[in-house]
Amino acid sequence: MSLPDGFLDELRTRLSIAQVVGRKVIWDPRKSNQGKGDMWAPCPFHQEKSASFHVDDQKGYYYCFGCHAKGDAISFVRETENVGFMEAVQILAGEAGMPMPQRDPEAQKKADRRTQLADVMEQAVQFFRLSLKTGPASEARDYLVGRGFNDTSLERWEIGFAPDGWQNLWDHLTAKGVSPDMMMDCGLAKPSSKGGKPYDTFRNRIMFPIRDGLGRAIAFGGRAMDPNDNAKYLNSPETVLFDKGRNLYNQKPAREAAGKGGDLIVAEGYMDVIALSEAGFGATVAPLGTAITEDQLRLMWRIAREPIIALDGDTAGMRAAMRVIDTALPMLEAGQSVRFALMPEGMDPDDLVKGQGPGAMQALLDQAIPMVQLLWRRETEGKVFDSPERKAALDKALRAKIQEIKDPSIRSHYGEEIKSLRWELFRQNRGGTAKSTYQPRGKWQPQGVPMASTKASVLGAGAAAEDHLRESVILATLISNPAILGQFESALERMICASSEHEAIRHALLRHVGDQPEVLRGNLVGELGPDTLEKLMSQSHVAITPAVRRAGDTEIAAACVAEELDKLGAKRGHAREIADAVEDLSGIADEGVTWRLSQAANAINGTGRGAQEDKTEFETGENGAKMKKDERSKFDALLDQIGFGKGDA
Template sequence: MSLPPGFLDELRTRLSLGQVVGRKVMWDQRKTNQGKGDYWAPCPFHQEKSASFHVDDQKGFYYCFGCHAKGDAISFVRETENVGFMEAVQILAGEAGMPMPARDPQAQEKADRRTLLADVMEQAVQWHKLQLQTAAAGAARDYLDKRGLGPEAQARWDIGYAPDNGGIMAHLTGKGVDSKLVIEAGLAAESDRGGSPYDRFRGRIIFPIRDGRGRAIGLGGRAMAADARAKYLNSPETPLFDKGRSLYNQKPAREAAGKGTPLIVAEGYMDVIALSEAGFGATVAPLGTAITEDQLRLLWRISPEPIIALDGDTAGMRAAMRVIDNALPLLEAGQSLRFALMPEGMDPDDLLKAKGASAMQDLLDQAIPMVQLLWQRETDGKVFDSPERKAALDKTLREKIKLIADPSIRSHYGEAIKQMRWALFNPRNTASPRKQSGGARQPWNRNAQPWQRSLSPVPSNKQSALGAGAANEDHLREAVILATLLATPAVASEFEAQLERMTCADETHTRIRDGILTHIGAVDVVETLTAELAFDPLEKLKEQTHVRITPTVLRAGDIEAARLCLGHELARLSAMRGYAREVSDGMEDTLDDVADESVTWRLAKAAAAVDTSVRRETNDTADFETAENGAKLSKDERSAFDDMLSRISLTKKGQGEAG
């Protein structure tokens, strides 16, 4: 709604800024000169003991010499009550006795009707408060006392009581209120049998529900009878009250959150009251429903990252899980949710009574991000012992991540899920000694810091003639691979799987590899790793001359060249190490007298893999011979291969003679 010219100037003229601010501060009488409109007080926007907050009532401005807050009456109301511009204008216009500019006739009629209904609701709140002090409400007062709510707390929260026989309709109509207004406000309902209207709330403790402006818009009733049809009953939908767009304790919580207090979302009235009484003033609750999209938007207008603190039972966890599905499509940068998980079987009120406010604060400090609870929901109690189950998990998580509209958040969620997936599917364990000696790679732990990760075992080639010179060649290939990834980090994600399987020959290469995997997708990988490792990883690798003159290092950022180089070098490294393991394992089989034709077959397959990678590397066959299966082998490899076959032949001959 637009405001007519001069409206705000007239509003500021009619208001006394000293009176507006005076509701929130205590003036320092030693420095204040009211006659001149010169006021001083401790600043309401930051903690201080001295009076550095100055109000110039004649000019209509305030300024703090401590935190430098400044503004006029409108900005003061916006900041102290955490409301929007138009809400602040409406609040001040009401104080100044200025009607807000007229809207279209229908809108004005609706606004007038809501004002009437709000007045009816406020009368009902006050009547129910009086009923709580009667003899008929003795059991209700005892219940509240047991819950830790004495008379003062009851008065602060306007808690009331609806007698078993009702009475609100009779009271309000006796005060001249039209019965149709009582029904429209949701306090009474028409009888299906055609009789006189009946009171909706009977035999219940009454909790008033107020909107962001503090107006009573509905009631919540807690049944005293154990056999009541519903333990909690809220007002029905009315022109004033929409439970899917309202929050219990909204106005006080908004004001507290505006001062920096974390916003907490509890499950019910008693949790909100208990938390607020314990010092957690920025606490709200939905009204008998799962948190809706409208309520989420309302929460984010109050605070960018509310903490959901639902009960630690099955129903509470189900409610938390439903929140995730509603929130994912609405996420924006800096706008999310965190979850404080209550101990099993406890709600916030139980926790406060059992362990105090410090225990609650500890839980709030440990609140987990939404992505972690999403992962927990999809994995807890499930076993992923087959490719099909793992694929089903991947599909479910992909579908959930697709719900996020913001591409940046979607990307970060994918990265976080990937890290948790690796932690689940690659737990730390040790392979058999024989496989470790053959070069089996221990799983890489993405979650650990680079200096915390254990080193992968280094393959041993002591039993093979391939060990001569092969280790140096492997080390050089690793260096070229790592340097290429650092020079062109944009291609790292395409080779992530191969890089994770690559066993590094020394500690330095291992740390660089783990660092690259940790920061895949980042553009400043070298700078980040330099800070983490305390040395420049690319310069370290370039100490080897061959690495320094590698084309992909010289032409940093050439994506196509980097792809070709990495594809070739990783394939060659994998083939050579695979062949070395087969030779090593084959020699063990021979020594253990278990050699058979399968050893020859395995060696031939490994040699063929080497041949494929060699053909990509060079057309120069001067130093290579051809095996029986057509694979090209170096002279050293051929010698080891022939030696292997000779051992197998002798073993089989000995077995025949023994037979």
Template sequence: MSLPPGFLDELRNRTSLTQVVGRKVMWDNRKSNQGKGDMWAPCPFHHEKTASFHVDDRKGFYHCFGCQASGDAIKFVRETENVGFMEAIEILAQEAGMEVPKQDPKAQQKADRRTQLAEVMEQAVQFFRLELKRGPAAEARAYLAKRGLGQGALDRFEIGFAPPGWENLREHLVQKGVDPELMLACGLVKKSDKGRAPYDVFRNRIMFPIRDARGRAIAFGGRAMDPDDNAKYLNSPETELFDKSRNLYNMREARAASGKGQRLIVAEGYMDVIALSEAGFPASVAPLGTAVTEPQMQLMWRMSDEPVIALDGDKAGLRAAYRVIDLALPLLEAGKGLRFAIMPEGKDPDDLLRAEGPEAVAKVLDEAIPMVALLWRQETEGRVFDSPERKAALDKQLRARIARIADPFLRRHYGDEIKELRYQLFRPQRGGFQGGYQKGGFQKGPRRDWKAPPPPTATAKASLLASGDETAEERLREAVILAALVTCPEVAVEFDEQLDSMRCRDPDHAALRDVILRAIGRESDLRDMAEGAIGPEALEMLLSARHVAVVPCIRNPGNAAQTRLTVAEEFAKLEAHLGWQAELTEATEDMEDLADEALTWRLAEAAKARAQAGRLKDEDDAEYVIGANGAQVDRAEKNALDSLLSQIRFDKGQG
């Protein structure tokens, strides 16, 4: 079956090879560089322990240095799914949201026609470039020189000039034997409403050729030299070659520069892109006369995981940025984001370059803020939150915005960041409160004398929980989970999702967690991988720590059933502890504004869940006695408490 011209190019543009291959391999995070699309893994086509399978996401190509397998996304799907060419196309097209065209017997004719149109566009590029050197273009040349563009820049970006007059380009192409119908199909001329011959679309304008990812001229952008012209910038209409929502200005050159490590900059217009590129920022692109579209966003993320949106420092620039946020929220994925560089007020990147040089632009780009910060600014700037109603309205709006993020883990991180920004906004406004509420507001009462607590005993000081910070319990439970899985790695696959979402407070814990996840499927290598990640001494310290060594499955390594119960119980306790902390933090903030029965009920339920998670598995079999207050008390816990109290009284008597 013949596919329409350009379909496979579009499919490859929309497909991330890293995502396609990632379903079949486990990436080697130490060797891979996700930011550059440079990924390594053990080869899925032959058995190996080392990561010799390389994926270059920017080029859309894979190669194994062991078995020499290589190809693109289509070939990978064919080989791994054991399907034919068209079946692989259908699989990838469905994932990319594209519909595979039905069989077209005229596909070759269409391919030939697109080739013809591209040739006509190239002739137009050459015509405009020659016209820039002629007499009528003197004013245009002066303008370009004033903007700091030398001959080198004019040649690199193939800048030209459409002379005044209604038929200059048309007559030139007719002399070259070009059919006027092809000129119409290219968007170079328009039909006359008065029955005359077609006339030139671009007149008295500086011309900027627009090329696709393959380097073909597909359209033009023209800047008017007449200040009274209705359109300062005019783009080609959409044609068989040109879909403005799926292309970017300077895309081919920017993709190559981004692949070499340059950060991708998204500017507003052609002149900004040219100025940035000439100043040492070659990975610069611009949308084509419209706001950024979803396909353009995906193109940017194919080139860079975190493009920088360079904004003009005015209200219009901010409005454009806010539109980008609205577009990007539903499309966000882990590792795919945006940053925003806001130029000084009243300046665009070109203005800043000419006024202060590349160093000033680099400084603004280095200070680019993440999207969540600009989202917060959009919702809070210029507003006053001096009442519960206004604060509640802000919370409601922010929840609605964040809810548009499809990825639940990313949505949670956005929520955490927003909560921290909210805390910083409202917390300084809350003064200390002592006394009670009287008519006219809260009144200060007399200060109470405060006595420092007695110093801790040596036994208390030795406690890991007491000597740690508020995250100590988390770190202790994380250590038990990781140690248990290191001693019995075949159980890890049952807890892969919980492990992946576990926020490790200790860097060694984080490294060990990643190693355990990577070792799923090759458990025999885990010990060596763990020692390589954190060092043999650190691993031995973890396994011999007092709070770890006493765990039954650590004392009896390899017992899968015991390990499974231990890890499940520790995850439950950890989740309950984190839930309790979250409720307590939020309730503390709410308590200062309004305390009610619902709030105390929430705290009670969270405490109950935490206590329930902390129970031993055989607690229902425990012996109970009646305490002094009439409540049931675990006999073992009561005996331990009585012993502790006796010791305290003895120490006090000795003192």
């Protein structure tokens, strides 16, 4: 079976080879750089312990420095699944959501025709370039010089000119033997509605060739010289060669520049791309007259894992940014997102670079804001939240957007970030009207970390000590029972640690999720040093914890970690509620404050149960885990030691 020309290119564009390979290997977190698509793992084709198998997600290939296996996503599936070429293509096409083409005996003829159409497009590129040097193009040349072009940049970008007239290109290509239907299929000519000869699509316009990822000319963009023209910019119609929603202007050069370490910048138009590239930002692309599509986002992520959307500083630019958010949210993955660099009001990237220089543009790129902050800005900027109903409406709108995120880990992190932003907004406006005055945030105070005044109190010190004990048990249990580490990965990511030592251990555990039990502790010692782990494991309340003493019993370990995480999270949540209510007491005391304090107290009483109730639950456990009587007596002693006597909160 022959595949249509372009089918395999489209398949490779839609797929991430790192995702395809990632199902068969465990990435080495020390060597891999997910943000750049530079991934390393032990080779799946031969037995080894070191990570010599390299995947370049941006270029779409793999190579093993040990056994020298190499190829792309298709060859990887062929080798690992032991299937033929067409079967591998079919497997990957199913993952990419692409229907397999039907058997087509004319496929070769179609492929030949695409090649012929591309040849016609190259002839058109040359015609337009030559036309720019003629007398009728003098006004166009003056315009280009005024925009900063010189002979070198005109050649580099292959800028041309479509003369004013109905059949200039038509007559030129006809004289070279190009058939009328080929010109029509290329989108270079249109049929006459009056029954006359077809006429040129582009007339009296500066011409920008549009090339695909392989460098083939597939379309044109034309800038009108007549100020009264209805369309200032005009793109080729969609053809066999050109699908405007699946291509990007300057795609191939931008991919090469991004591969050398440049940030991928997404601008709005041709002139922005050219201005930025000439100023040193070579990894710049633009959509082709449409809002950014899902396919274009996939293309961007193949080039760079976190492209920066640089939009004009006007209302239209902001609307375009908001459309990007709606398109991108369901597609987010770990290490794969977008950031936004918003231009000063009334300026585009071309204006900024030429008016203030490349340094001003670089400063905006360095301050590019994450998508979650722009989402918050859209839902809050200029709005007043002076009633419970308006606050509830905000919560509902944000929840609906966050639910669109398919990746549960990213969805959780978005939720936490939105909580922080919401907390800050309403905390700053206590006693008055909550009106959003959005500004990009710096480093936020982590949730659950007590204020300085609270830390200084006896209550704060006791709370911190209790938190430290619970964190120690959680971390030690996970180290002793690495088989359950993946089960609690998301919860561990969200856990705020009370000390820098615990924070370091938490980060190290997250980096080694998936390690074999026999190598986990060695990796942790290598990163943290032997003293850190010895200090953690030698604490008396850790040493007598059943889940640590009986390492390998995953039932007890899972029950212990779940219990401690639940209590830790609930306690910190109640502490925030009380802090809120206490702060409100500085204003006018009313029934609302009293009710909030009572609710917080009831919740604490419900969570901080007596020692006997705690013992009974831990003995049976919600998941059926059991604890022996002699172990339970030692656990009772632990409860007494940390102050959880009967009736204590």
